[in-house]
Amino acid sequence: MSVIVFGSANVDLVMPVLALPVPGQTVLTESYLAVPGGKGANQALATRRAGAEVNFVGAVGDDPHGESALSLLQAEGVGLDAVRKADRPTGCAVVMVNPTGENSIVVASGANQSVAASQVSDTLLDQADLLVLQQEIPVEENLQLALRATRKDLQVVYNLAPATDVPGELLEAVDMLVVNEVEAAFLAGGDSDQDMAVLAEALAGEHGFSVIITLGSDGVFVAPGEGAGSFSVGAPVVRVTDTTGAGDTFTGYLAARLAQGDLELKKCILEATCAASLACTKTGAQSGIPYASEVARSASVDI
Numbered sequence: 001m002s003v004i005v006f007g008s009a010n011v012d013l014v015m016p017v018l019a020l021p022v023p024g025q026t027v028l029t030e031s032y033l034a035v036p037g038g039k040g041a042n043q044a045l046a047t048r049r050a051g052a053e054v055n056f057v058g059a060v061g062d063d064p065h066g067e068s069a070l071s072l073l074q075a076e077g078v079g080l081d082a083v084r085k086a087d088r089p090t091g092c093a094v095v096m097v098n099p100t101g102e103n104s105i106v107v108a109s110g111a112n113q114s115v116a117a118s119q120v121s122d123t124l125l126d127q128a129d130l131l132v133l134q135q136e137i138p139v140e141e142n143l144q145l146a147l148r149a150t151r152k153d154l155q156v157v158y159n160l161a162p163a164t165d166v167p168g169e170l171l172e173a174v175d176m177l178v179v180n181e182v183e184a185a186f187l188a189g190g191d192s193d194q195d196m197a198v199l200a201e202a203l204a205g206e207h208g209f210s211v212i213i214t215l216g217s218d219g220v221f222v223a224p225g226e227g228a229g230s231f232s233v234g235a236p237v238v239r240v241t242d243t244t245g246a247g248d249t250f251t252g253y254l255a256a257r258l259a260q261g262d263l264e265l266k267k268c269i270l271e272a273t274c275a276a277s278l279a280c281t282k283t284g285a286q287s288g289i290p291y292a293s294e295v296a297r298s299a300s301v302d303i
Contacts (some may be wrong), residue, residue, distance in 0.1 A: 001052045001053065001066050001129055001130075001214050001259035001260050001261070002052070002053045002054070002055070002127055002128045002259065002272070003047050003052050003053070003054045003128060003129065003130050003131075003132060003256065003259050004054070004055050004057060004120065004124060004125070004131045004132065004142075005040050005041075005043050005044040005047060005054060005055070005056050005057070005129045005132045005252075005255070006040065006057045006058070006115070006117075006120065006131065006132065006133055006137070006142070006145055007038070007040020007041070007043065007056075007057075007058055007112075007115070007132070007133065007134045007136060007137055008038040008039050008040040008041065008043075008058060008059055008091070008094055008112040008115070008134070008136035008137055009036070009037075009038040009040060009041040009056075009058045009069040009070060009073075009083075009090070009111075009112070010036075010037045010038035010041070010069055010091035010093045010107065010110075010112070010136075011034055011035070011036060011037065011065040011068050011069050011090060011091070011092050011093075012032075012034070012035050012036070012037030012038075012092075012093045012094075012095050012176050012244075012284070012285055012286055013032050013033070013034055013035075013092065013093065013094050013095065013183075014032060014033045014035060014095045014097065014244070014283065015029050015031075015032040015094065015095065015096050015097070016029055016031075016099075016283075017029050017096045017097065017098055018098065018099065019098055020096055020098050020102065020103075021076075021096070021104070022103045023087045025062070027054065027096070027158070031041055032065065033099075033258070033280075033283070033284065035068075035070065035080055035284045035285070035286065035287060036068055036069050036070070036071055036072050036073075036244070036285075036286050037039075037069075037093055037095075037098070037244075037284075037286060038039070038058070038069065038091055038093070038112070038136065039134040039135075039136050039159070039161060039248055040056065040057075040058050040136065040137070041056060041069060041073055041286070042245050042248035042249070042252070042285045042286055042289070043132055043134065043159070043251050043252040043258045044056035044073060044078050044252065044257070045072055045073055045076065045252065045286050045289055046076065046182050046248060046249045046250075046251070046252020046253055046256075046289045047132070047252040047253070047255050047256045048073075048076050048077060048252075048276070049076070049290065049291045050233065050252060050253045050255075050256035050257065050271075050275070050292050050295075051292045052255070052256035052259055052260075053079075053254060054077050054079065054188050054256075055078070055079035055080075055081070055082060055124060055128070056073055056079065056080060056082075056083065057082040057083065057115070057119050057120050057124075058083055058084075058112065058115050059083065059084045059085070059086040059087055059111040059112060059114045059115045059119075060083065060085065060090045060091075060111050060220070061084065061085070061086055061087075061089040061090040061111045061272050062085050062086075062087075063089055063090055063112060065089065065092065066085070066089035066111070067088040068090075069090050069091070069201040070083065070136060072287075082119045082120060082121070083119075084114065084115075084116075084119055084241070085116075085245065086110075086111035086114035087114070088110045088111045088113060088114055089110045089111065089225065090110055090111050091108060091109055091110040091111055091112045092097070092107070092108045092110060093105055093106065093107040093108070093144050094106045095210070095236055095244050095285075097242050097243075097244065097283070097291055100240065101241055101242050101243045101280060102243065103242065103243060103244050105244070107136065108123035108223070109136065109138055109236050112136055112137050112227055113136040113137070113138060115138065115141055116141055117141045117142075117144035117145035117148065120145055120148070122148075122152075123134040125148060125149060125152050125154060126152065126156060129154070129155065129261065130151045130154065130155045130156075130157060130231075130253065130255055130258055130259045131145065131146070131154050131156050131157070132157045132158075132159070132252075132255045133146060133156065133157070133158045133159065134158075134159040134160075134161055134251075135159070135160060135161055135162050135163070135164055135166075136162070138168070139164065139165075139166055139170065141165075141174075142158075142170060143166075143167060143169060143170045144168055146158075146173035146174065147169070147173055149173070150173045153222065155175045155176070155258065155259075156173055156174050156175050156176070157174075157175065157176045157178060157179045157251070157254070157258065158162050158170075158174040158176070158177050158178070159179070159247070159248075159251045160161055160177060160178070160179045160183045160186075160187060161178075161179065161247065163179075163181075163182065163183040163186035163187065169217060171207050171209070172208075173206070174206075174209045175209055175210065176209055176210040176211075176212065176237055176258070177203065177210065177211050177212065177303060178205070178212045178214070178247075178254065179211070179212070179213055179214070180213065180214050180215075180216075180247060181213060181214075181215060182200050184196065184200065184203065184211075184213050185199065187203060188202065188203060196213050196215060196221050196248070197221050197223075197230065197232070199213070200212075200213050200221050200222070200223035201223045201230055203223070204219075204223040204224070204225035205225070208225060208226075209225060210222070210223065210224045210225050210265075211223040212254070212269070214247060214250055214276070215235075216235070216238075216289075217235055217245075218234075218275050219232060219234040219235040219273060219288075220232065220233045220250075220269055220272075221234070222265065222266075222269055224265060231266060233266070233269050233270055233273050234273075235276075235277050235299065236250055236273075236274055236277045237274055238277045238278065238280055238281050239281060240280045240281070240289075241280065241282055241283055242280065242282065242283045242284065242288060244284065245279055245283045245284070245285030245286065245288055245289065246276045246277075246279045246280050246288075247276065248285065248289075249272075249274035249275050249276045249278075249279040249288070249289050249290070250272045250273065250275065251272075251274070252289070253268065253271055253272040253275040254268055254272040257272065271295055274288055274295050275289075276299055277298075278290040278294060278295060278298055
């Protein structure tokens with residue numbers, strides 16, 4: 001099982017705060033952590049810790065932050081041959097986390113704006129079972145790579161985060177959409193107060209792909225499409241420290257299990273949900289991503 005994750009890599013400046021600032025307010029904190037992050041890199045590491053072979057395709061600057069952004073990926077055996085050095089600085093995110101684990105994030109894209117579909121060779125696509133995309137890189141590059149993957153019958157998982165307008169042609173190339181409540185409502189042109197079950201089924205019917213809506217502590221709702229029955233999965237109860245990276249952990253674990261090709265969707269969702277919940281118990285996007293053995297112990301099953 002082999003996965004390509006095409007996306008962003010950042011250095012995250014994680015700052016614990018007593019309360020998230022409101023407009024015009026300055027909040028003081030004693031310290032911060034500089035740790036690797038970025039949705040693409042987070043998802044690649046989660047896929048690897050779930051046990052899959054994975055190649056990360058992205059871009060970093062020719063600066064010290066670039067080495068830091070890739071450090072955990074390199075240490076854990078993620079393929080980095082298709083990562084490019086860009087003229088722009090490495091992407092950087094400021095992540096503020098309050099005592100209940102809620103966060104507020106600002107991302108400076110930097111080198112992530114230089115990521116290009118041309119970095120992915122046909123050989124790399126031929127060797128893969130699944131492609132993962134997200135939204136912290138230029139949408140035009142996502143489109144070009146998704147179309148190439150579709151022509152090679154490669155399964156495409158698309159995490160529409162952060163939510164931005166995307167061309168219909170890109171949605172047509174997607175096999176599975178992963179979104180939270182806000183992102184699902186954005187795509188549907190509504191608001192997040194809508195019934196997520198109804199919304200998921202409507203999106204699946206309209207676009208012809210599977211829809212997975214993550215609901216935080218309420219778990220996940222899944223509309224598989226193609227006449228299959230929808231279902232929901234509850235989230236384990238955990239002591240939340242930091243929710244940063246939980247969604248990326250979910251997506252990475254889901255990708256790894258889908259790439260196996262021999263697991264039913266509900267089992268894939270169960271493990272991904274458990275992994276995302278465990279990620280909330282630790283600080284930092286990548287440092288919080290659990291290993292498959294931890295997830296199996298937590299779930300009390302041999303996944």
